[in-house]
Amino acid sequence: MDFKKLQYFVEIANSGSFTKAAEKLLVAQPAISKSIHKLEEELQLTLFDRSEKAVALTPEGRALLIHARAILSRVEEARKEMEELRGLEKGEIRIGLPSMFGSYYFPQIIKEFKKKYPALTISVVEAGTLEVQKLLDRKEVDIGISVLGDHQQEHHEVIPLLREEMVVCLPAGHPLAERSSLRLQEILSEPLVLFKEGYLQRELIMEASRYAASPPNITFSTNQLSLIKSLVSEGFGITLFLRMVIKHDDQSLVPVSLDPPVYLHLGASWNKDTYLSKACQTFMNFLKQWL
Structure with a gap:
């Protein structure tokens, strides 16, 4: 499970649409669809109910969303801290x-x-x-x-x-x-x-x-x-x-x-x-x- 797949997953959940998520992330929709398909295969779970016009999370998808948001939040915090540390290496x-x-x-x-x-x-x-x-x-x-x-x-x-x-x-x-x-x-x-x-x-x-x-x-x-x-x-x-x-x-x-x-x-x-x-x-x- 990589962070990019989780990022795509969270954005689709937030927007309720593969198309809107692709537009927001500036990524081709087929690429996002392929990443989510691989994520579902990796977890051996269905994360989105695609039977309706609007994409909806399955119960398994809702459970993953809680963890995915927490993981991405920690990754962002780590990124910012590392940027600051890099800055301290060059600071005057x-x-x-x-x-x-x-x-x-x-x-x-x-x-x-x-x-x-x-x-x-x-x-x-x-x-x-x-x-x-x-x-x-x-x-x-x-x-x-x-x-x-x-x-x-x-x-x-x-x-x-x-x-x-x-x-x-x-x-x-x-x-x-x-x-x-x-x-x-x-x-x-x-x-x-x-x-x-x-x-x-x-x-x-x-x-x-x-x-x-x-x-x-x-x-x-x-x-x-x-x-x-x-x-x-x-x-x-x-x-x-x-x-x-x-x-x-x-x-x-x-x-x-x-x-x-x-x-x-x-x-x-x-x-x-x-x-x-x-x-x-x-x-x-x-x-x-x-x-």
């Missing part, structure tokens, strides 16, 4: 994300994802939150990992991922390292080592500067997180980091909470009007489960 996922997230959470996420889906290609663009939003709009990335806030675009679909504290990061032995908390305005005169424009870290400093009507003492700007950490640990200046960035570091860097405390919510977003590929959907599901 383009991701934009901030350096702080990319350097600490992301390597392990990529490692585990690639174990599960080794054929998928992942490319990463490191950029600040504001730049990630632009990359999404220009369709240069499929998924953007960024800090959620008022800058979020209405045409972006968003899934919250995690909440993390932003802290002042100082070298060990710095006079302010003994404080339990610091106001943003208090650190404006300190030598600051920051990311370049487009990063929320820098935006926090600039907002505090405007509020205090005092220019920030920015002594060095870079988009290299490792360089910022190195300069701060050597006493070149201080910075703002998500707490997770120095969570597992040695004692050369000291985190101090802000007053009032600042918590950033990170999320994944993509364009609502852009098709999200199966590969990207798979990555998003994996990311949600991971975090």
Whole structure:
């Protein structure tokens, strides 16, 4: 019993006519009649009562119809799943994300994802939150990992991922390292080592500067997180980091909470009007489960 014979059988049962079934399936009627005849011979049962003008199922035909519909339904489900799996073998996922997230959470996420889906290609663009939003709009990335806030675009679909504290990061032995908390305005005169424009870290400093009507003492700007950490640990200046960035570091860097405390919510977003590929959907599901 092959699937094509079952398909012909179900279509004849649905339409009540060999002719209509042939028209629907774009198959010559003699071919359909021959297939059904072979099916009846194979089962040694009569499936259709042909004594009337309209074709009707026999009791045996009605019993087979239940199974045939279930079988064909499962075959269709399997076909779709196999198509999706073939797509995953060729899929590419383009991701934009901030350096702080990319350097600490992301390597392990990529490692585990690639174990599960080794054929998928992942490319990463490191950029600040504001730049990630632009990359999404220009369709240069499929998924953007960024800090959620008022800058979020209405045409972006968003899934919250995690909440993390932003802290002042100082070298060990710095006079302010003994404080339990610091106001943003208090650190404006300190030598600051920051990311370049487009990063929320820098935006926090600039907002505090405007509020205090005092220019920030920015002594060095870079988009290299490792360089910022190195300069701060050597006493070149201080910075703002998500707490997770120095969570597992040695004692050369000291985190101090802000007053009032600042918590950033990170999320994944993509364009609502852009098709999200199966590969990207798979990555998003994996990311949600991971975090």
